[in-house]
Amino acid sequence: MQEPVLKVDGLSVAFRNSLAILDDVSLEVHRGQTLGIVGESGCGKSMTALAIMRLMPSAALTVSGGAIRLNGENLLDLDDEAMRAIRGSRAAMIFQDPMTSLNPLFTVGNQVGESIQKNRQIGRAEARRITADLLKAVGLPDPERHLDYYPHQLSGGKRQRVMIAMAIAGHPDVLIADEPTTALDVTVQAQIFQVLRDMQAASGTAIVLITHDMGAISEMADRVAVMYAGRVVEEGPADAILAAPSHPYTRGLVSCIPRVSDAAFDGWPELPVIPGTVPDLDQRGEGCHFAPRCPLADDRCAKRRPPVLHDGERRCACWYGMAGGQPHGRI
Amino acid sequence: MQALANLGGRLLSALVLIGCVIVFNFLLINIAPGDPATVIAGEMGGASEQVLAEIRAAYGLDQPMLVRLGTYVMRIATGDLGYSYYYNDPVADLILSRLGPTLLLLITGLGIAIVLGVWLGVLSALRPDSPFSHLVTVFSLIGYSAPVFWTGLLLIILFGSAWPIFPIGGIRDVTQSGGPLFHVFDVAHHLVLPALTLGAVYTAQYARLCRASMLEVLKSDYVRTARAKGLRTSVIVGKHALRNAILPVVTIIGLQIGQMLSGAVLVETVFNWPGLGTLAFESVLRRDYPTLLGILVCSTVLVVIVNMLTELAYRLIDPRIRAAGGAG
Numbered sequence: 001m002q003e004p005v006l007k008v009d010g011l012s013v014a015f016r017n018s019l020a021i022l023d024d025v026s027l028e029v030h031r032g033q034t035l036g037i038v039g040e041s042g043c044g045k046s047m048t049a050l051a052i053m054r055l056m057p058s059a060a061l062t063v064s065g066g067a068i069r070l071n072g073e074n075l076l077d078l079d080d081e082a083m084r085a086i087r088g089s090r091a092a093m094i095f096q097d098p099m100t101s102l103n104p105l106f107t108v109g110n111q112v113g114e115s116i117q118k119n120r121q122i123g124r125a126e127a128r129r130i131t132a133d134l135l136k137a138v139g140l141p142d143p144e145r146h147l148d149y150y151p152h153q154l155s156g157g158k159r160q161r162v163m164i165a166m167a168i169a170g171h172p173d174v175l176i177a178d179e180p181t182t183a184l185d186v187t188v189q190a191q192i193f194q195v196l197r198d199m200q201a202a203s204g205t206a207i208v209l210i211t212h213d214m215g216a217i218s219e220m221a222d223r224v225a226v227m228y229a230g231r232v233v234e235e236g237p238a239d240a241i242l243a244a245p246s247h248p249y250t251r252g253l254v255s256c257i258p259r260v261s262d263a264a265f266d267g268w269p270e271l272p273v274i275p276g277t278v279p280d281l282d283q284r285g286e287g288c289h290f291a292p293r294c295p296l297a298d299d300r301c302a303k304r305r306p307p308v309l310h311d312g313e314r315r316c317a318c319w320y321g322m323a324g325g326q327p328h329g330r331i
Numbered sequence: 332m333q334a335l336a337n338l339g340g341r342l343l344s345a346l347v348l349i350g351c352v353i354v355f356n357f358l359l360i361n362i363a364p365g366d367p368a369t370v371i372a373g374e375m376g377g378a379s380e381q382v383l384a385e386i387r388a389a390y391g392l393d394q395p396m397l398v399r400l401g402t403y404v405m406r407i408a409t410g411d412l413g414y415s416y417y418y419n420d421p422v423a424d425l426i427l428s429r430l431g432p433t434l435l436l437l438i439t440g441l442g443i444a445i446v447l448g449v450w451l452g453v454l455s456a457l458r459p460d461s462p463f464s465h466l467v468t469v470f471s472l473i474g475y476s477a478p479v480f481w482t483g484l485l486l487i488i489l490f491g492s493a494w495p496i497f498p499i500g501g502i503r504d505v506t507q508s509g510g511p512l513f514h515v516f517d518v519a520h521h522l523v524l525p526a527l528t529l530g531a532v533y534t535a536q537y538a539r540l541c542r543a544s545m546l547e548v549l550k551s552d553y554v555r556t557a558r559a560k561g562l563r564t565s566v567i568v569g570k571h572a573l574r575n576a577i578l579p580v581v582t583i584i585g586l587q588i589g590q591m592l593s594g595a596v597l598v599e600t601v602f603n604w605p606g607l608g609t610l611a612f613e614s615v616l617r618r619d620y621p622t623l624l625g626i627l628v629c630s631t632v633l634v635v636i637v638n639m640l641t642e643l644a645y646r647l648i649d650p651r652i653r654a655a656g657g658a659g
Binding site for chain 2: 053055057084085086087088089092093095097100101102103104105106107114115118150152163166167170
């Protein structure tokens with residue numbers, strides 16, 4: 001099989017060298033494919049993304065183990081200058097809130113042009129022309145006019161398109177999209193996903209899509225990694241996992257997707273919820289972090305780290321085995 | 332067209348504002364106790380009731396207040412600020428001769444404060460836990476809380492007495508003479524201590540403000556975006572962060588220019604700097620109303636002009652204000 005573009009291998013991130021924020025996270029994504037990372041707030045999705053880009057928001061956060069390989073090269077071995085060269089060229093990132101992610105004081109043309117000129121030694125006029133092409137590629141109408149717009153003159157959807165244009169300016173091998181549509185409304189979400197798919201089809205860029213929305217996973221992802229409290233609890237092909245989740249947490253997430261078929265029988269049933277919340281950093285023991293909220297949990301789950309079980313292309317970290325002690329399916 | 336109409340509106344409101352201040356100042360001074368005629372008579376060595384009445388008639392002080400106000404406003408409109416009781420000179424000439432040194436002091440002090448303050452603020456925000464950053468914080472606190480005259484006296488003791496490398500008063504050395512170049516150097520040499528004194532307070536304030544806003548901006552999403560784009564630190568800080576962080580500083584400069592003028596009064600008095608400040612100070616002591624009023628008019632105009640300039644600068648920096656048009 002082809003080498004993955006991005007391979008995160010046993011990545012651990014600690015806060016003040018003691019509290020584990022990410023614990024032995026392993027992921028990979030291949031050229032032209034999309035990996036979805038899904039989980040609740042606070043499960044470490046965004047931290048994984050920022051760790052890959054080496055943009056962790058505080059000096060108190062340090063990588064305590066593992067490797068992040070981009071085309072085989074471990075990013076953790078690079079010095080700051082070499083890492084800076086990789087950002088925005090071989091690895092790019094877009095963020096959750098396009099309203100605040102663009103600098104309010106500079107024009108669209110200026111901010112996208114900056115990304116182009118970072119990667120190529122070209123003049124302003126040339127950068128402006130390429131910027132217009134990029135804006136067109138991300139579906140902004142009348143790109144020439146948009147060059148001179150300031151962010152506050154654009155809608156959220158258009159701003160996110162500008163962010164995407166900026167990110168793909170350097171033809172990245174991997175694009176990390178951290179909840180790119182969370183701040184946008186649903187119709188705009190569909191458009192942004194379409195832009196990402198078109199871009200991927202044209203360039204073969206691997207995408208890491210971070211989301212809490214199972215619907216986005218089924219729409220976009222080839223593979224999915226489910227994270228809980230800093231660990232990957234289940235990983236595999238998206239359609240297989242959505243159809244038959246193994247880990248009790250994944251099953252909870254999948255069962256929380258509202259389905260029209262549920263309504264067809266007996267009016268709208270109450271939407272299921274997973275009771276409880278993600279444990280705080282200092283409340284995470286050695287055992288399965290999901291145990292306090294898990295309907296199957298017993299003493300062993302609470303005390304000992306669950307084994308990672310493999311089944312074909314899938315893996316799952318649960319004491320109850322691949323099927324969580326039950327046939328594949330919803331709880 | 333819109334911009335022109337906008338500018339016209341601003342100028343008009345500025346004129347109305349200046350007019351209001353002129354009337355208010357006039358009334359304020361007239362309410363204050365004390366009779367200029369007795370002061371003038373006192374300077375002449377005492378006088379009888381009849382002489383006092385003659386003095387009042389000569390200066391129009393025997394007219395009703397409203398008449399005096401009307402005359403005053405009309406004269407100011409034609410550029411006539413009146414005649415100084417004390418200096419026996421037209422007030423306008425007096426002010427013009429003192430305006431240059433004051434502007435020189437203000438602009439130099441402000442320049443020092445902006446450059447040094449922003450620089451210190453940015454550097455300390457980049458490494459908020461470093462000893463340098465703590466030093467800046469302590470310096471800001473001291474600079475901010477120390478009275479201007481005290482800072483001035485300390486500098487005089489330090490650089491005028493303990494290590495005498497700068498002159499401690501006046502604007503030039505009358506015992507020396509030389510070409511124009513010597514003159515420029517001489518004034519610059521005399522300017523150092525007063526400008527530093529005036530600048531110190533504002534350096535401290537701008538450093539504090541800039542440090543805080545820079546820390547805020549460095550945490551912002553768009554700075555994270557700039558880092559994710561792989562830009563150089565110098566571009567991230569110098570372009571993306573600084574331009575946003577400087578906005579509150581620009582606002583404060585505009586708001587504080589009035590305070591700075593009153594600060595200049597103290598600095599000029601301490602360093603015997605022949606500017607508007609010393610003139611104002613002397614005029615208060617001598618109840619030289621026309622001069623005092625003239626200075627107030629002049630400083631009002633200065634403050635209004637600076638505020639308009641600040642707004643212009645703000646518009647140049649922030650496109651969101653530009654777009655808001657008249658509402659901004």
